[in-house]
Amino acid sequence: MIPAAFEYARADSVEHAVELLGGEDAKLIAGGHSLIPLLRLRFARPSTLVDIGRLDGLRYVREDGDRIAIGALTRHADLARDPVLAKRCPLVAQVAEGIGDPQVRHRGTIGGSVAHADPASDLGTLMLTLDAELVAHGPDGERTIPAGAFFLGPFTSALDPREVLIELRIPAVSEGVYIKHVRRAQDWALVGVAAARVDGATRVGLTSMGATPLRAAAVEEAVAQGASPADAAAHATEGTEPASDAQGSAAYRAHLAGVLVRRALERL
Ligand SMILES: Cc1cc2nc3c(=O)[nH]c(=O)nc-3n(C[C@H](O)[C@H](O)[C@H](O)COP(=O)(O)OP(=O)(O)OC[C@H]3O[C@@H](n4cnc5c(N)ncnc54)[C@H](O)[C@@H]3O)c2cc1C
Known part of the structure; x- marks a missing residue:
């Protein structure tokens, strides 16, 4: 199908993007791999698309004390081969490498993936599992949102419509694993x-097991008690609360979650 008509504006800075978002029903576009479909x-009919895809200043991975700062425009392919993450x-590189196909990985951004708040997003689950800090820039300046307070519902985040996600901060983690069950190669997770x-402490996150990425708090508690x-x-x-859809039933997803959590804990 052909999208409904929209205006197009290219932002040349984060401040410019925030200004452009002030227009009625404007929406950011980064890699476009979730928004364009x-x-x-x-399903989306914005009046204006605000393109931040060329803000290369938001494309970086750097050490920041005991944390790692990732610019929101960093593409999945950049994450997969970044030396600081390696x-x-x-774990971030491992997750990024398993997203979609090479085209998706070369256009899709970590900021777009997380801001889109898709319960099937691999990077959304990872940011929640790592208790990432998500830095947003809006009309009133910057604020930091903990990943645990970011995902509010399917495709709904704590971002204000006039905010741009600019940076994601994560701890350094040497022991980590991500397992996703897919029906075809290079596919979305049926469960991750x-x-x-x-x-x-052991942290466990789940993809496609509810309306948002989830933390498996009961599993974490059991591990802490020596299970x-x-x-x-x-x-x-x-x-x-896994969904039943054309990809698989809720019961199948529940079964997969048990199997994959056990395997992930065994591999840690
Ligand atoms: C064929 C295919 C396979 C895929 N497979 C997987 C997969 O296996 N696993 C997976 O996790 N994902 C998968 N994806 C999704 C992919 O990772 C997308 O790139 C990602 O979800 C969105 O990133 P983007 O930069 O393309 O965002 P866009 O599509 O440009 O934007 C998505 C949404 O986020 C908003 N947004 C974008 N950037 C920002 C920002 N900086 N601040 C605030 N809001 C922002 C936009 O307004 C929009 O609402 C797949 C996509 C496709 C097309």
Whole structure:
């Protein structure tokens, strides 16, 4: 389908993007790999697209004390081969490498992936699992949103419509694993599981197991109390609400979650 008509404006700075977002019903576009399909289906009909895709100043990965700062315009392919991540948080590179196909990885951005708040987003789950800090810039300046308060519902985040996500800050993590079950190669996760050891504690996140990316709090609690991977994984579906759709039933997703959580904990 052909999108409904819209105006197009290219931002030359974050401040300019915020200014352009002040227009009625304006929407940011970064890599376009989630938004353009929605425009074509006419699920999204913004009056103006504000293109931030050429703000190369938001395309970086750098060490920031005990954390790693990632610019929101950093593409999945950049994450997959970044030397700082390879050394200090290889889990991010592993997740990015498994997103879609090479075209998607060379256009899609981490900021777009997270801001889109798709419960099937691999990077959304990872940011939640790592307790990332998400830095937004809006008309009143900058604010930091913890990942735990960011995802409000399917495709709904804590970002104000006039805010631009500019940076994601994560801890350095040497032990981590992401497993996703896909129906075809280079596909979205039917269910995904992230597990990481951060400051001595085990954290577990789930993809496609509810309306938002989720933390498997009951699993984390069981591990903290010394449960084996199999025993902890028995709690994998607590607090989840997987959907039934053309890809798989809720019962199948629940089964997968248990299996994948156990495997992820075994591999940690
Ligand atoms: C064929 C295909 C396969 C895919 N497979 C996977 C997969 O396996 N796993 C996975 O996780 N993802 C997958 N994706 C999604 C892909 O990762 C997208 O690139 C990503 O979800 C969106 O990033 P983007 O830069 O393209 O954002 P866009 O499409 O440009 O924007 C998405 C949304 O985020 C908003 N936005 C963008 N940037 C910002 C910002 N900096 N601040 C505030 N709001 C912003 C936009 O307004 C829009 O609402 C796939 C996509 C396709 C087309």
